[in-house]
Each structure stands twice: as structure tokens, then as C-alpha cells.
Amino acid sequence: MRNLPAIDGGNPVRSELLPFQKPWITEQDIEAVKQTLQGSTDLSAGRLVRCLEEKFAALVGSRFAVATSSGAAGLHIALMAGGIGPQEEVIVTSLTHPATTNCVLYQKAVPIFTDIDPHTGNLDPAAVEWRLTERARAMIVTHYGGFPAPLQPLLEIARARDLLVVEDCTRAAGARYDGQAVGRAGDMGVYSFSPANGATCGQAGIVVTDDEETYNWLAMFRDNGLVRESSRFTQRRGPWHVAEMQDLGFNYRLTEVQAALLISQLDRWEEMRARREKIASVYNQALAERRDVELPRWPAKGEPGWNFYPVLLNLEHLNVSREHFIAALRAENIEAAVKYLPVYLQPYYLWIGHPDVCTITDSLCPRAEEFFGRVVCLPVYPAMTAQDAADVVAAVVKLLDYYAKAA
Template structure:
């Protein structure tokens, strides 16, 4: 059926780009005095804060740990409800469960695939404590409308910006706006530290809580101590976690950050190539773009118009793999996962998200791709769609 595949080698949907400068930065740390809790961590935190325009930044061992820290700093606890989108990775909701809270899922906007403010409003109760909007694929959520809701109901906003480093909302960089914002440095993200995450904030109280939370709840700040036995003394004030990042990881991330603008430009270039190639293919829909913001294009997600195709999404997915194109699906609605079903969440909760899930595919998009790689994806899409077209 497929004849010879478009590609001889497999192309993943995402992959890091590590160069000699990155390697040298890590080697320099390995040759130095500090492998962890050293100066590279605080230096990287300041660089991220400066880049996004925030007052403070606190690194964590991964993005999930960072979200957990943000939920702690926000005071989320037993019985508190936090509204988020179902179209995200499980961490956006799991972080609420870690604190004894309850994730409440609000449906998405059919055009942007981000959380719909009108659906948020419907889900607010007297137990609602916070909103966790997710900038799906790097496209900022409608923050103005979300802020109005949060202000009206005295809610905290924690942005899950794992996809959105470098994105802007009304000329402001994501990370400088809300109470707290999380970025991820997983290898498929815009920059990587291997594993890692960070919270940016303009709130000093949150900043101090985050610092203490990531290190067992311990402080060495004498101004916060109940006693002071001497220079060696420290106190544990609450049950925190060991969520620290290492200097090795921070050095890698700092080196990567220097190349972020280049990485963003390449992502935008490849998105333009995809958009131009697919805009007249009626069997698929390309991503919508919000005119009030600039996406950082972590993912490129197409929507299959299944009524025009003889196959389903799984058929298209498998056919593209036969062409050595590593497509993916982002995401299974969180509440459909077995663990959440056991908690009592039921199918049908967010119909827009559930319908979208059946129709989307994520295409390869990362800076280390070449234009030939992009063209291979384009040719594979055209080939596979033609095999399953109803015309």
C-alpha cells in the first residue's frame, strides 16, 4: 500500500539541540567546585527572570515539581478546587492532587484549543481557589478574560507555560504577568536542562515559599528562625521536598538560553512552511493563531476533518509511521485517564476537548530539523491524506 516510504530514517516529533558550547558549559561545571547548590543555579534563575521580565525565578527538578511548588505557595489544600483544562499533560492537574485539592476541568475553545473563559466561569464555586490556564502548543490562553474572572472571585492564577517560553501576550512575555508561571526544560521543550522546571513570579512572599519548599521546608535565613544556635544552624518549618536542580543542569540550561531566540525563529519558519503547504488541503485544519499574542510554537497540531476521510485518526497515525514520520497526539483529556476515572470523573465532562482528541495529530517540530525534514513531513502528509481521501 505504501510503496517506498518518504524517509529512510525515523523523524521524531521533538528532539533537543545540543552543541559544543552546551557540552563545554557542563564540562566546566564538572571541573569546578560545585555540582549542586552552587552559583550556576542562581545565575540561571536571574537570567530567566530577566528574559521574561519577572522579579523572581525559582528552579525545580522538573516542571511537575515546579507546579507542585506553585500550588503549595498559593496555599492550595484539602477541599480546595482548582480549575484547569483537560487538554494538557497530567501534571497540570496532578499538582493540585498533591496538595489535597480537587482539579476541576473546564472545556476548551473550539478554535484556539485553549481553556474557554466562559467555561471557567461556569465551574466556579465557593471552594475555588485558583485557575491553572495552560498555553497549549505555545499559544497563550486568553489571559485578560481569565484575569477578570480571577479578580472578581479573588482567585490565584498559576500559568502552566511548559509550552510557552518566549511567547508573548499583548507585547508582554509570558512569565511576567500572572501570580506564578511555570516553564519546563524537558528535552523536547524550547531549551533543555535534561530535566528541569522553573517558577517565575513578581510576588516576594511566593518567592520565599518556593525557595523553602524545594529544599525540605528548611531555611538558613536567621531572620526567619525561632532560635539560632550558630552559623551551622538551620530550621525546618514545614514538610517540603527535595526538588532542587543541579549546577550541571543549570549550566546546560543557561547555555541553551543564549540560543533561545534562534530556536524560536526556526520554529516559526517551519510553522510557516507547514501552514503554506497545508492551507488548501481541506481534509485537515491548520492551527488558529490569536492576533493578540505570539505563539512560541512548541507543538504543531493539525486537526483531521474525518468526514472527508475514509480512515480514522489511528489509520492516519499508523500510515505516517510507515513513512518514518514520528507523529504524536497531544493530549488524552486528563480526566479520561484510568486514575482520574477511579476518582469519579466521567466521560462527557468536556465535549469539545473529547471531540478534538479524536481528531488531532502532532507533527514533528523542533529547531534541529532541517528544511528537508519539514518537506518530508509535508510530502508524507499529502501522500497519506490522498490514500484516505473520500474524493
């Protein structure tokens, strides 16, 4: 007799819920924050923020890094620094968090939603070619779930059209492409440090670049449009004159407390990646031979960061809907997620009448919508234990076996 799912009255795999995400906080982290609170005279952006920027730049191999209050803020100032303005078109993936495309709207530019590779969730270079017009100025390349996008063909397209390239690495901590950290191949790369991204301080972002002029623009837009280097002032009014507003910027600064926690967390950056990879390998081994699921894929030159583990259900082999499957996992005390509803189907984008939505024919991104209808994202984070990973496998296999159609 098949093992009865908890949702139908059976015994759950776990007694307590395994959350989809959870930060990994150590005594070292707590002590770093405590020392900052006890020793600082000013908790706004200062010495520790600069230390964080230098540490992260060295970690990923970039010349410059600019810390921001969030990954979304980082994406916004990246487009500002790139000079993207009204009615200019920006190629974006349809399968991402709305923050990726909202930054385009902040600049009064036009997000051009583009379809994905149905196996990876990342931008399809052929679809990008199809969506380009003479108004295209930029491309945001999102690394879905920490799985590197096909950067080489995408960059070839961008360079041929002189497009700005911003790598959206907000869910790609630890991912690499062609031997180097993602975020390095484009003009800028944007990282996020929310609780879902391994190293975290609650909310933070970092923009990396190798171009000094771009760095100066990023730093200014992050700090209310202020320039703080006296050598760049237009005039000197006195020793009290320590900042000069030279453009319209935003208060996207990080605090010293956040920087202290994130500096401490970055000491375990590679360990966090190794832990996520180990959990993913457990999932890979357990699910590799099944016909009812499709496992994650990535380019040959890519090394995933394993921000989460997207499984595509082959629903033709299952007597269950995706929605019921996720509910059944929750009943087993395993929290799963769906990443993501295609952005143009979000209510706001429907209300503004985006052309990708109001089409005469079918959706311009049918593969993204099909992917969304099949994907179940399993938890992968450094605070998980070996038993946690084993419980996830036990619950997934239990449900797949129970709901399997006869061969």
C-alpha cells in the same frame, strides 16, 4: 495514479525516522557541562542555579525565578505557595499532561476539569464561568502546545472571584501574550525544560513571580522547607547553623550540572523560537488551503511558541481514521503524536471516581474529547533542518491526497 503510501507498499518519504522530539545540543553546551564537572567542589544546587534563575528572570521580564527539578515540581510548589489546600477547587483544562492536574491532588484539592475552545485547545472562558462554584480558589491556565490562552478574559474572571492564577507554560517556551512572555500575567508562571521544550537539560522547571513573599515561599518549598537566609532564622545557634526548617517542603532542587547546561541553552532561547516559527510557517504555507485539515489558531494578542504543531483532521473529508493516519505517517518515517488524552479519562482518574467521569449525562468536556479524536501533532523543534520540515510536509500532503474523499 495516486502516490501509494508506504504503509500499503509504497516508498517512504524518508529513509530514516524523524523523531517527534530531539534536543539541540552544541559544543558550547558540552563544554559548559564539562567545565562544571571539572571545576565544582559541590554539584548540588549552588552558584550556577542562582545564575540560571537570574538569567531566566531577566529573559522573561520577571522579578524572581525559582528553579526546580521539573515542571511538575514547579506546578506543585506554585499551588503550595498559593495556599491551596484540602477540598478547595482548582479550575484546570481537560486537555493537558496529567502533571498539570496531579499537583492539585497532591494538595488534596479538587481539579475542576473544564472544556476548551474547539479551535485552539485552550480553556474556554465561557466554560470556566459555568464550572465556578463558591469553593473555587484557583485557576491553572495552560498554554496548549505553546499557543497562548485567552489571558485577558480569563484574568477578568479570576480577579472578579479573587482566584489564584498559575500559568502553566510547561509547553510554551517563547510564547507571548500582549507583548510579554507568557507566565507574567498570572500570580505565577511555570516553565518546563524537558527534551520536548526546546531549551533543555533533561528535566527542569522554573517558577516565575513578581511577588517577593511568594518567591520566599517557593524557594522554601523547593528546598525541603528550609530557610537559608540567616536574617529569617528564628534563632542563631552558631556559625554552623546555615539552614532552618520552617515548613514541610520537598527536595525539588536542580543540580549545578543541569543549571550549567540550561544556562548555555538559554543563550539560544530566541534563536530556538525563531527556528520553531520558521518550521511552523512551512507547515502553514503548505496546508493553509486544504479542506481536510484545520490549522492551529490563537488569540489576536498572542504569539505562539510552537512547541508542537497540532493539526485537526476533518475526517468527514478523508477515507481514513486518525489512528491509521498516524500509523501511515510512521511508515513514511515521520513520528507524530497525540496531545492529549483528556486527563479525566486517564485510568487513575477513572479509578478514583472523579465526578467529571462518573456523570449521569454526557461528559462535561465534550469539545476536549472531540479535539482529542481529531488531533495529530507534527514535530517542531530547533534541531530540525529545512529538509526535515519539507519531509514532514511531503508525507502529510501525500497521505491527505491519497485518503481524500471525492469532492
